[in-house]
Amino acid sequence: xxxxxxxxxxxxxxxxxxxxxxxxxxxxxxxxxxxxxxxxxxxxxxxxxxxxxxxxxxxxxxxxxxxxxxxxxxxxxxxxxxxxxxxxxxxxxxxxxxxxxxxxxxxxxxxxxxxxxxxxxxxxxxxxxxxxxxxxxxxxxxxxxxxxxxxxxxxxxxxxxxxxxxxxxxxxxxxxxxxxxxxxxxxxxxxxxxxxxxxxxxxxxxxxxxxxxxxxxxxxxxxxxxxxxxxxxxxxxxxxxxxxxxxxxxxxxxxxxxxxxxxxxxxxxxxxxxxxxxxxxxxxxxxxxxxxxxxxxxxxxxxxxxx
Amino acid sequence: xxxxxxxxxxxxxxxxxxxxxxxxxxxxxxxxxxxxxxxxxxxxxxxxxxxxxxxxxxxxxxxxxxxxxxxxxxxxxxxxxxxxxxxxxxxxxxxxxxxxxxxxxxxxxxxxxxxxxxxxxxxxxxxxxxxxxxxxxxxxxxxxxxxxxxxxxxxxxxxxxxxxxxx
Numbered sequence: 416x417x418x419x420x421x422x423x424x425x426x427x428x429x430x431x432x433x434x435x436x437x438x439x440x441x442x443x444x445x446x447x448x449x450x451x452x453x454x455x456x457x458x459x460x461x462x463x464x465x466x467x468x469x470x471x472x473x474x475x476x477x478x479x480x481x482x483x484x485x486x487x488x489x490x491x492x493x494x495x496x497x498x499x500x501x502x503x504x505x506x507x508x509x510x511x512x513x514x515x516x517x518x519x520x521x522x523x524x525x526x527x528x529x530x531x532x533x534x535x536x537x538x539x540x541x542x543x544x545x546x547x548x549x550x551x552x553x554x555x556x557x558x559x560x561x562x563x564x565x566x567x568x569x570x571x572x573x574x575x576x577x578x579x580x581x582x583x584x585x586x587x588x589x590x591x592x593x594x595x596x597x598x599x600x601x602x603x604x605x606x607x608x609x610x611x612x613x614x615x616x617x618x619x620x621x622x623x624x625x626x627x628x629x630x631x632x633x634x635x636x637x638x639x640x641x642x643x644x645x646x647x648x649x650x651x652x653x654x655x656x657x658x659x660x661x662x663x664x665x666x667x668x669x670x671x672x673x674x675x676x677x678x679x680x681x682x683x684x685x686x687x688x689x690x691x692x693x694x695x696x697x698x699x700x701x702x703x704x705x706x707x708x709x710x711x712x713x714x715x716x717x718x719x720x721x722x
Numbered sequence: 723x724x725x726x727x728x729x730x731x732x733x734x735x736x737x738x739x740x741x742x743x744x745x746x747x748x749x750x751x752x753x754x755x756x757x758x759x760x761x762x763x764x765x766x767x768x769x770x771x772x773x774x775x776x777x778x779x780x781x782x783x784x785x786x787x788x789x790x791x792x793x794x795x796x797x798x799x800x801x802x803x804x805x806x807x808x809x810x811x812x813x814x815x816x817x818x819x820x821x822x823x824x825x826x827x828x829x830x831x832x833x834x835x836x837x838x839x840x841x842x843x844x845x846x847x848x849x850x851x852x853x854x855x856x857x858x859x860x861x862x863x864x865x866x867x868x869x870x871x872x873x874x875x876x877x878x879x880x881x882x883x884x885x886x887x888x889x
Contacts, residue, residue: 608841609842
């Protein structure tokens with residue numbers, strides 16, 4: 416469940432290898448792949464849950480926010496070797512890495528909150544599709560660069576508004592993750608917004624592609640602001656955020672971008688759920704099965720694997 | 723015990739960053755605290771970025787350094803809050819970065835709270851070229867080879883260089 420920051424693998428691996436000459440056994444603890452004794456990302460962090468908070472609801476809430484970050488990160492990782500320029504490949508990989516960091520902490524937090532002791536890998540690799548609670552926006556099949564920028568723009572505006580409000584969460588771990596996330600997602604949002612302006616206010620062709628990108632993801636937007644029961648419970652407990660509260664900020668920031676990009680808000684109907692059930696309920700689009708097949712196939716084939 | 727703690731702290735302060743080996747974890751502001759509980763050395767570190775893949779290596783490096791110095795019982799704790807800021811890089815650390823051709827960060831923007839403003843235009847702040855000293859530089863990409871660095875180019879000497887981002 417890890418990717419390395421582009422180009423820096425060798426320095427850190429060399430360092431680990433040098434450490435290994437002193438004490439091969441201990442150095443073997445630090446490895447960068449699934450199922451390899453990758454240490455608990457919450458190591459040394461106080462993970463106690465406030466007494467009056469429903470632990471199962473907190474765990475579900477962490478999975479929702481963690482799955483959003485995990486699946487979005489996976490879709491961004493698919494751009495490695497596919498981006499239009501090397502600089503953008505690095506930017507996209509960096510954003511994926513930041514989101515993966517959020518996902519690791521949130522999934523690990525879920526295992527501590529519900530008392531099951533499950534680790535990040537258990538949640539990422541050994542859950543079935545209906546157990547993933549991410550919004551459907553993050554799972555859609557990789558399209559062209561215009562589609563990516565539209566998806567990332569919408570995601571980052573929404574995520575930043577959410578993290579900003581989580582700063583005051585009564586759960587100290589969520590508040591700490593939000594404090595780091597706000598700084599990082601500010602960079603992600605600027606990156607997507609600047610590209611949206613460059614494309615939208617660029618040539619007739621880039622404008623057309625950016626507009627098509629927005630139209631392609633727009634059916635998934637309303638779902639971002641529909642509160643699931645768990646989100647409502649966590650909001651009442653002072654732990655979570657009601658996504659409906661994010662709509663005003665989202666609309667305001669998006670309008671700024673669209674106006675600078677000479678683009679208009681698409682007029683496309685939202686994608687319906689099934690009997691009111693959507694991503695937060697574990698109901699996903701066809702694309703989700705393919706995401707999980709790729710994400711999970713190796714650890715499922717070799718659940719005890721070590722390297 | 724005070725001496726033991728001072729010595730342990732001195733050992734921890736020699737450990738370098740896996741991705742920027744010219745800096746110690748102390749220079750970077752990643753090493754937050756070295757304390758002692760019942761004869762055990764407790765080292766607190768904080769990640770620069772949340773997804774920093776080098777945290778495990780840092781933990782191992784700290785444990786090895788302290789164990790090699792004779793401290794058997796060592797625990798490394800992660801602190802997430804307050805979140806790391808590039809302002810925590812020491813003056814000495816900034817000098818070492820510049821000497822290695824990496825432009826050090828300027829002061830990070832502090833915000834009181836509320837909606838985070840959107841930045842649609844390129845940054846006004848010009849980063850000085852660490853090679854020729856010119857201020858005539860431009861940002862090539864805000865995301866570089868590690869999470870904490872951006873890529874810039876000097877228009878005077880034509881050299882590309884890295885810049886530790888303000889965060």
